[in-house]
Amino acid sequence: xxxxxxxxxxxxxxxxxxxxxxxxxxxxxxxxxxxxxxxxxxxxxxxxxxxxxxxxxxxxxxxxxxxxxxxxxxxxxxxxxxxxxxxxxxxxxxxxxxxxxxxxxxxxxxxxxxxxxxxxxxxxxxxxxxxxxxxxxxxxxxxxxxxxxxxxxxxxxxxxxxxxxxxxxxxxxxxxxxxxxxxxxxxxxxxxxxxxxxxxxxxxxxxxxxxxxxxxxxxxxxxxxxxxxxxxxxxxxxxxxxxxxxxxxxxxxxxxxxxxxxxxxxxxxxxxxxxxxxxxxxxxxxxxxxxxxxxxxxxxxxxxxxxxxxxxxxxxxxxxxxxxxxxxxxxxxxxxxxxxxxxxxxxxxxxxxxxxxxxxxxxxxxxxxxxxxxxxxxxxxxxxxxxxxxxxxxxxxxxxxxxxxxxxxxxxxxxxxxxxxxxxxxxxxxxxxxxxxxxxxxxxxxxxxxxxxxxxxxxxxxxxxxxxxx
Amino acid sequence: xxxxxxxxxxxxxxxxxxxxxxxxxxxxxxxxxxxxxxxxxxxxxxxxxxxxxxxxxxxxxxxxxxxxxxxxxxxxxxxxxxxxxxxx
Numbered sequence: 001x002x003x004x005x006x007x008x009x010x011x012x013x014x015x016x017x018x019x020x021x022x023x024x025x026x027x028x029x030x031x032x033x034x035x036x037x038x039x040x041x042x043x044x045x046x047x048x049x050x051x052x053x054x055x056x057x058x059x060x061x062x063x064x065x066x067x068x069x070x071x072x073x074x075x076x077x078x079x080x081x082x083x084x085x086x087x088x089x090x091x092x093x094x095x096x097x098x099x100x101x102x103x104x105x106x107x108x109x110x111x112x113x114x115x116x117x118x119x120x121x122x123x124x125x126x127x128x129x130x131x132x133x134x135x136x137x138x139x140x141x142x143x144x145x146x147x148x149x150x151x152x153x154x155x156x157x158x159x160x161x162x163x164x165x166x167x168x169x170x171x172x173x174x175x176x177x178x179x180x181x182x183x184x185x186x187x188x189x190x191x192x193x194x195x196x197x198x199x200x201x202x203x204x205x206x207x208x209x210x211x212x213x214x215x216x217x218x219x220x221x222x223x224x225x226x227x228x229x230x231x232x233x234x235x236x237x238x239x240x241x242x243x244x245x246x247x248x249x250x251x252x253x254x255x256x257x258x259x260x261x262x263x264x265x266x267x268x269x270x271x272x273x274x275x276x277x278x279x280x281x282x283x284x285x286x287x288x289x290x291x292x293x294x295x296x297x298x299x300x301x302x303x304x305x306x307x308x309x310x311x312x313x314x315x316x317x318x319x320x321x322x323x324x325x326x327x328x329x330x331x332x333x334x335x336x337x338x339x340x341x342x343x344x345x346x347x348x349x350x351x352x353x354x355x356x357x358x359x360x361x362x363x364x365x366x367x368x369x370x371x372x373x374x375x376x377x378x379x380x381x382x383x384x385x386x387x388x389x390x391x392x393x394x395x396x397x398x399x400x401x402x403x404x405x406x407x408x409x410x411x412x413x414x415x416x417x418x419x420x421x422x423x424x425x426x427x428x429x430x431x432x433x434x435x436x437x438x439x440x441x442x443x444x445x446x447x448x449x450x451x452x453x454x455x456x457x458x459x460x461x462x463x464x465x466x467x468x469x470x
Numbered sequence: 471x472x473x474x475x476x477x478x479x480x481x482x483x484x485x486x487x488x489x490x491x492x493x494x495x496x497x498x499x500x501x502x503x504x505x506x507x508x509x510x511x512x513x514x515x516x517x518x519x520x521x522x523x524x525x526x527x528x529x530x531x532x533x534x535x536x537x538x539x540x541x542x543x544x545x546x547x548x549x550x551x552x553x554x555x556x557x558x
Contacts, residue, residue: 003488010486011525250480250511259482369486376483376526381514383480469486 005216013373207466272394274331349465431459481514
C-alpha cells in the first residue's frame with residue numbers, strides 16, 4: 001500500500017471540493033500544487049517543482065482526464081476545468097470514444113520512476129561459503145563463484161528467486177518493477193521511453209498497479225467533477241453505497257447513509273438490497289444449469305475485474321460466467337423503477353466497477369475516498385450523524401457480499417431454504433494474481449471437479465479493494 | 471496524579487488523512503504510560519476549518535494544546551515530554 005499517495009489524493013480531492021463549493025475553483029485550481037508544496041519546505045521527490053508537476057497531473061486525473069491524452073503541456077488546470085464544465089453542459093461525456101479513453105486508469109509519465117528491469121544480483125553480503133546453496137539450487141546453472149563470491153550470469157538467470165531464499169546470509173536480492181509484478185495479466189510494461197504504459201486491450205482494471213506503485217504513478221480517472229456539477233445543477237442523484245462500506249468509515253452504514261443525504265444526494269440506498277436479488281437469481285440460474293448438465297461449472301459475475309479477465313483473457317470460458325446481473329446493476333434497476341429521473345451514483349472501493357458501470361448504464365462511480373472528500377469538505381462528520389431510517393436493513397448474507405466467500409454463502413443459504421438437501425461443490429478464489437489464474441484455468445477446464453467457482457479480484461474481497469479506506 | 475488526556479479527532483477529514491494510524495498508539499505504550507495517559511477517539515473537533523492550524527489529522531492534548539499533521543511518534547514524544555515535566 002502506498003499511504004503517501006493515498007493521503008495526497010485525499011488532500012487534493014478535499015481541496016477541490018472545498019474550492020468548488022466556495023465557487024472559486026476556477027481561480028484557485030492552478031495554485032493548489034504550489035500551495036501544497038511551498039518553497040523552503042521538504043519535497044517528496046527530487047524537488048518541489050517535480051512534486052508540483054505531478055500534483056498538476058493528479059488534479060488532471062481528478063478532473064477526469066487521461067494523462068496519456070495530454071497534447072498541450074502548457075494547458076492549465078483551469079482550462080481543463082473549463083473543458084469539463086463545457087462538455088458536461090453540452091451533455092457530452094468526457095470519457096466517450098476510444099477504448100483507452102474509457103479506461104478508468106491512467107499512468108502519469110512524469111511520476112513514473114522507470115524502475116530498472118527485474119534482476120537477481122549477489123551483494124557484498126556473500127561470504128563465498130563452502131555449502132554454496134545458491135549454486136546447487138539454481139535450476140539454470142547461472143551461478144558461479146568468482147574470486148570467492150557468487151556471480152550470477154544474467155544471460156542464464158530466469159529470475160526464479162530460488163537462490164534468494166536459499167542463501168542463509170540474505171546475500172542475493174531480487175530487484176523488481178512493482179507494477180509489472182502486481183499486474184496479474186501482464187498489461188503494464190515500460191514503453192520505448194522507459195515509462196510504464198498500460199495496454200488497455202489486456203487491462204482488467206483490477207487496480208493492483210494503482211495500489212502497488214511506490215511512486216503513485218498510476219492514477220484513477222475520477223468522475224468527481226461531473227458528480228459535483230450534477231449536484232449543483234439540482235439533478236436528483238442517488239448514492240448507491242456498496243456493502244464494503246461497512247468497514248470504511250467510522251460509524252455505522254446507517255450513519256454513512258445519513259451523511260450522504262446531508263452531502264446533497266436526493267436518495268440513498270445500500271447496494272446490499274441489489275445483492276439480495278443477485279442471490280435469488282444466481283441460485284435459480286445455478287439450479288437450472290445444474291439440472292440440464294450435472295457436470296457443468298458456473299462462475300460468479302459480481303466482480304467486474306473477474307468478468308473483464310474472462311472476457312479478455314479466457315473468452316473460451318465466457319459462457320461459464322453467470323448471466324445474473326451484479327448487485328450494482330440490480331440497485332440501479334430498483335432506483336430507476338422508483339423514479340426514472342434519478343441519476344445513479346455507485347459508491348465503492350473498486351476501479352473495475354467504473355468499466356462495468358459504463359456497460360450497464362450506471363451514471364457515475366465514485367470511490368469511498370471521493371465520498372470521504374465530499375463529506376470532509378462539507379464538514380459532515382459520519383460519527384455524529386443520526387442513523388438513517390431504513391425501510392428495512394438488507395439481509396446479512398447480502399451485506400456479506402463484500403467478503404471473499406460471501407456470494408457462495410448467500411447462494412448456499414438461499415438454495416437450502418428451498419431444498420435442505422442442496423449441496424454445492426464450490427471453490428473460492430480469494431484474489432486474482434498470476435498464480436491464482438493458473439488455478440482458475442484448471443477449474444474452468446474441468447481438471448478439478450467444482451460446479452461453483454467464486455472469484456474475487458481483491459484478496460479478502462471488495463472491502464480490501466484498491467480504493468478502500470484502509 | 472491527574473492523567474494526560476489525548477483526544478484523537480476522528481472527523482471525516484482527519485479520518486481520511488491518517489487518524490486511523492493514531493488509534494493504534496495506545497496498544498504500543500508501556501504499562502506505566504498507559505496508567506498515566508487517557509486516550510479518547512472524538513467526533514470532529516472542528517479544528518480543520520481553521521487553516522492557520524496546519525492540517526489533519528489533529529490531536530488535542532489536555533483540552534487545549536493542538537497537534538496538527540499528527541503522527542504516532544509526535545504524540546508519544548509530546549506525551550513523554552509532559553510526563554517528564556510533571557516528574558520534576
